[in-house]
Amino acid sequence: MDNRDINQFTGTGLKEDEIRKVMDAGDRAARIRALRTCRLRVLDEVHKKQQELDRLDFCIRQISENVKA
DSSP: OOHHHHHTTTTSOOOHHHHHHHHTSOSHHHHHHHHHHHHHHHHHHHHHHHHHHHHHHHHHHHHHHHHHO
């Protein structure tokens, strides 16, 4: 695995060990499976961040309503 291979994953949110697993996966189908596994991890992180945003929005609404009352 050289720098050109690693550079294609810049900005994807993949960790270095995940990139290595993808690059070492072997055939095309195995690489795609490895990438899909990584994608699920990143999507889980997105969902967790969305929940945090929802909670913050709730706090903002609660405080705003208390000020109006």
